[in-house]
Structures are given as C-alpha cells and as structure tokens.
Amino acid sequence: SQKIEQNSEALNIQEGKTATLTCNYTNYSPAYLQWYRQDPGRGPVFLLLIRENEKEKRKERLKVTFDTTLKQSLFHITASQPADSATYLCALGGYSSASKIIFGSGTRLSIRP
C-alpha cells in the first residue's frame, strides 16, 4: 500500500541554521508533492508545490527538492527563526483531478533562540 514517511523524531534547530526535513514515499508515483505547515490547534497552511518534472523550487527562505528516483523530497528552511517552529506535513497528489492527496504524519520542528 502507499506509504509516506517523514522524520519520525522532532527536529530541534538553533536559530539561524538551516532546517532540513525529509519526506520518503513508497508504492506511489505522484504527479506532484506539496508541503504544508500546521500550528497547534489550526488547519494546515499550504507552502509549496513541486511537480514530478521539477527538481527544485524556492520561495523566500524555503527550498524544496523532489527526487522521483529516490522517491524523496527534502524541505529546507534557511536562516531559521523561532517563528518557524511548527509541524510540517508533506502530501502527495496524483494525476487525476479526482485523486485524493495523501498526507504524511508530519515532522515537528522547534527552533531555539
């Protein structure tokens, strides 16, 4: 069955460093991959989408890579700040507009001052 795995442990990073989160998947060939941020008690907020034919995408301090051979995406936050502390979810989507998106369980990121 389709499976998505994110960093199983919470990630603690010193402010100013680059945080790198991992998303691995099996038994799936997604058309695209998305990253969301979720704060406690709130709904997920969309951050970035990267398609299968794209290797890398950037948005301000965020960078996402997508390796369909390794079946892996890396999510980087450069110059991390305490305000970046949250849970980050990766999600995979299919080719059909009717395809449901499958979410990973998320990685909790804490940025210490």
Next chain:
Amino acid sequence: NAGVMQNPRHLVRRRGQEARLRCSPMKGHSHVYWYRQLPEEGLKFMVYLQKENIIDESGMPKERFSAEFPKEGPSILRIQQVVRGDSAAYFCASANTDTDTQYFGPGTRLTVL
C-alpha cells in the same frame, strides 16, 4: 476573499448523539475534501465531494458517517450515534478546479463524552 470556514469550532456530544460539521469552501471553489486528524497523527482522507456529487468516499467508515455538498449551502459531514473513538479534529479543505492546492479550514474539534 474569505478563506474556508468551518463551524462549529468545538463540538461536544454524548455517546449515541449525532454530530453535524459544516464547511463553507472558499468562494469559487467547487471541490471539497474532509479529513480526520487524531492527536500526534497525520491527516487521514475521508471523502471528496463536488457540488451534489460524492467523488471518492474511500476513507469514510461505511456506517454512521455520511457527507454531502448540496447545490446551495455548505458541505456537511454527519456522524450518527457517535462513539468515543470519533473524538478528533475534522478538517475541511477546498480547491479550485484549475489548481491542485487545497486550502484548509480551521477545523472542528469533536469531543465525545
């Protein structure tokens, strides 16, 4: 342009009662998705609807759960005869037919006593 609206934000029910969760998608969005999230877990897909149609309900329990998205008004997720195991956060997301990105509401936190 208002975001996805969900109400109520918090709902308390006793075992055996019915729970009705409402979701108003973003203006112009005709695709609605419902997810369930347990504490410390990822989002689990439940059902995907378009106006007056259920497209994919593969993630929804066969009994006690139903969903609708009428021509007029919000989408409704209905849980009959609730049990303690139904306690969770229920999120609704909406999407435009031309994009893959889902925009999430703030969620309804259901507590079954």
